Amino acid sequence: MHIAITGAAGFLGQRLIQRLLTRGALRGEPIRRLSLVDQVEAEAPSATGVECVALARDITAPGALDDMLDARPDVIYHLAAVVSSAAEADLDLGLAVNFDATRALLEGCRQRGLSATRLVMASSVAAYGGELPETLDDITALHPQNSYGTQKAMSELLINDYSRRGLVDGLVLRLPTIVIRPGRPNAAASSFASSILREPLNGEEAICPVPTDLELFVMSPGGVVEALVHGAEVEGDAVGPFRAFMLPGITVSVAEMIETLRDVAGQDAVQRIRHEPDERIQAIVGSWPTRFHTRRADALGFSRDKDFREIVEAFLEECR
Amino acid sequence: MHIAITGAAGFLGQRLIQRLLTRGALRGEPIRRLSLVDQVEAEAPSATGVECVALARDITAPGALDDMLDARPDVIYHLAAVVSSAAEADLDLGLAVNFDATRALLEGCRQRGLSATRLVMASSVAAYGGELPETLDDITALHPQNSYGTQKAMSELLINDYSRRGLVDGLVLRLPTIVIRPGRPNAAASSFASSILREPLNGEEAICPVPTDLELFVMSPGGVVEALVHGAEVEGDAVGPFRAFMLPGITVSVAEMIETLRDVAGQDAVQRIRHEPDERIQAIVGSWPTRFHTRRADALGFSRDKDFREIVEAFLEECR
Numbered sequence: 001m002h003i004a005i006t007g008a009a010g011f012l013g014q015r016l017i018q019r020l021l022t023r024g025a026l027r028g029e030p031i032r033r034l035s036l037v038d039q040v041e042a043e044a045p046s047a048t049g050v051e052c053v054a055l056a057r058d059i060t061a062p063g064a065l066d067d068m069l070d071a072r073p074d075v076i077y078h079l080a081a082v083v084s085s086a087a088e089a090d091l092d093l094g095l096a097v098n099f100d101a102t103r104a105l106l107e108g109c110r111q112r113g114l115s116a117t118r119l120v121m122a123s124s125v126a127a128y129g130g131e132l133p134e135t136l137d138d139i140t141a142l143h144p145q146n147s148y149g150t151q152k153a154m155s156e157l158l159i160n161d162y163s164r165r166g167l168v169d170g171l172v173l174r175l176p177t178i179v180i181r182p183g184r185p186n187a188a189a190s191s192f193a194s195s196i197l198r199e200p201l202n203g204e205e206a207i208c209p210v211p212t213d214l215e216l217f218v219m220s221p222g223g224v225v226e227a228l229v230h231g232a233e234v235e236g237d238a239v240g241p242f243r244a245f246m247l248p249g250i251t252v253s254v255a256e257m258i259e260t261l262r263d264v265a266g267q268d269a270v271q272r273i274r275h276e277p278d279e280r281i282q283a284i285v286g287s288w289p290t291r292f293h294t295r296r297a298d299a300l301g302f303s304r305d306k307d308f309r310e311i312v313e314a315f316l317e318e319c320r
Numbered sequence: 321m322h323i324a325i326t327g328a329a330g331f332l333g334q335r336l337i338q339r340l341l342t343r344g345a346l347r348g349e350p351i352r353r354l355s356l357v358d359q360v361e362a363e364a365p366s367a368t369g370v371e372c373v374a375l376a377r378d379i380t381a382p383g384a385l386d387d388m389l390d391a392r393p394d395v396i397y398h399l400a401a402v403v404s405s406a407a408e409a410d411l412d413l414g415l416a417v418n419f420d421a422t423r424a425l426l427e428g429c430r431q432r433g434l435s436a437t438r439l440v441m442a443s444s445v446a447a448y449g450g451e452l453p454e455t456l457d458d459i460t461a462l463h464p465q466n467s468y469g470t471q472k473a474m475s476e477l478l479i480n481d482y483s484r485r486g487l488v489d490g491l492v493l494r495l496p497t498i499v500i501r502p503g504r505p506n507a508a509a510s511s512f513a514s515s516i517l518r519e520p521l522n523g524e525e526a527i528c529p530v531p532t533d534l535e536l537f538v539m540s541p542g543g544v545v546e547a548l549v550h551g552a553e554v555e556g557d558a559v560g561p562f563r564a565f566m567l568p569g570i571t572v573s574v575a576e577m578i579e580t581l582r583d584v585a586g587q588d589a590v591q592r593i594r595h596e597p598d599e600r601i602q603a604i605v606g607s608w609p610t611r612f613h614t615r616r617a618d619a620l621g622f623s624r625d626k627d628f629r630e631i632v633e634a635f636l637e638e639c640r
Binding site: 091129130131132133138139140141142143144145147150153154157158160161164165240241242 | 453478
């Protein structure tokens with residue numbers, strides 16, 4: 001089992017690598033090789049019996065993924081992306097990374113006859129937008145109101161078509177907002193959703209740029225990593241006529257998130273949140289839906305976090 | 321008023337040109353110039369006071385639309401496309417014409433600051449597919465089961481995003497199956513839908529490759545041309561958060577089409593239809609939905625054909 005990961009130096013990539021190595025196998029086969037692609041050389045863990053190859057690559061450069069593909073990976077996790085705020089600020093960069101690189105990856109698989117290779121791409125709740133029903137389902141249209149979501153939706157369509165044509169075995173998982181991310185705030189419009197918990201739990205100040213009645217559809221980092229693992233193992237034929245669907249998140253308001261913080265870490269922690277409305281972030285995050293019937297994902301055996309308190313406690317557990 | 325048309329030598333392009341010249345004005349302004357782009361030099365009518373420029377261009381070539389865009393058209397009709405069967409047979413050609421050329425057109429508008437230019441693209445019912453509700457509406461997902469529909473759906477997303485960013489004023493009309501097209505059968509999977517009427521009405525044999533209980537969602541050529549004209553005049557702000565929607569067709573079965581042929585031209589005409597099932601065509605056309613609530617189009621003032629008999633009679637009227 002040879003697994004290639006783009007965006008391998010990122011937060012999700014790194015957690016996925018750890019999980020895969022702990023597991024030792026994927027699709028019933030022992031993991032023999034990891035190809036880790038990122039702009040910078042990804043941290044390649046040393047693991048007995050697993051060859052870890054870190055490739056520093058600009059995936060927007062022609063042929064950037066040639067050597068990775070020449071090694072004929074059995075599973076490719078395509079996690080490399082420009083996040084929502086950055087894609088909104090730079091249309092060309094967003095198109096190059098979030099769409100053109102996906103297309104190049106598909107073409108690379110096609111040219112090498114990698115029809116059995118499972119390509120798992122991370123898409124996003126940000127691909128939804130516009131006029132939406134109270135609760136969305138698997139056949140709700142993607143009418144993204146941001147360039148990041150647009151580029152992801154275009155990539156979904158192309159992965160579906162290449163899979164339908166038998167050129168690759170693709171699967172796209174639309175990720176809920178991931179909470180609580182470790183590390184520092186980033187350029188994602190949803191960065192605050194982790195920040196308002198993570199920083200107070202670490203004794204630091206955080207800024208909340210949205211009204212507290214704003215809801216989010218969230219999933220824990222651990223839950224997302226389990227979904228990525230499961231996404232490699234799901235039978236392609238079982239997925240149905242479209243290879244992209246929403247993962248089962250849970251719906252939570254910012255007020256509920258803050259209440260959970262109060263329960264777990266007390267009023268002192270809550271007081272470290274400063275409320276500074278940011279219309280730009282509100283406009284992006286406010287257009288993302290928060291209630292889904294995720295029948296496709298449920299039927300395929302993807303699971304959801306129990307509740308928001310469990311998400312916060314898992315974060316605290318990891319920090320220890 | 322300067323109007324540019326890609327695919328101007330095609331059936332829709334030619335009819336649109338005639339309609340525009342008859343009208344003499346668009347968006348309340350007299351038409352002064354028509355730029356007619358196609359692979360071959362489009363038939364450029366001579367009309368008093370209207371400069372008609374025919375440009376023979378391969379729209380997949382870099383810079384192919386530079387001179388057209390340098391002349392800063394007020395309205396662009398983007399009708400050039402590779403049809404469904406052809407796009408299925410040649411993935412690269414389909415992507416180049418149906419997607420990359422649309423992207424190049426958008427980029428050309430962006431680079432020239434043509435933010436007020438109305439770009440009207442023709443999309444298709446073929447962009448729908450997969451698991452669908454009994455009746456579709458404006459927020460039913462596009463899960464195309466063919467490459468043509470995939471490429472159109474990707475173009476829709478990009479036009480919507482460029483419009484949302486204020487880089488162009490785009491509008492995408494999803495066309496029902498156009499019946500009755502004049503001329504000869506072509507590579508479109510839906511070609512038979514015109515052929516089984518047109519050929520018998522002209523005293524010729526036609527092949528019906530689908531079961532007669534198959535339904536289609538259809539619109540007359542005249543209806544589509546009126547929709548294209550109206551699509552240039554609709555206010556962008558009135559369209560709502562997504563710049564693509566289905567036009568109001570009518571639902572008709574192949575059996576009903578044949579009954580109408582019998583009513584209008586007698587049993588002799590009906591006997592000129594040979595039934596030769598073609599699984600490839602059935603698979604493509606059978607995946608297209610046939611029942612829609614077209615609320616967006618209705619609210620914007622797009623109109624539908626009265627019934628199928630009127631469509632047949634309009635064709636006969638034109639033949640005379």
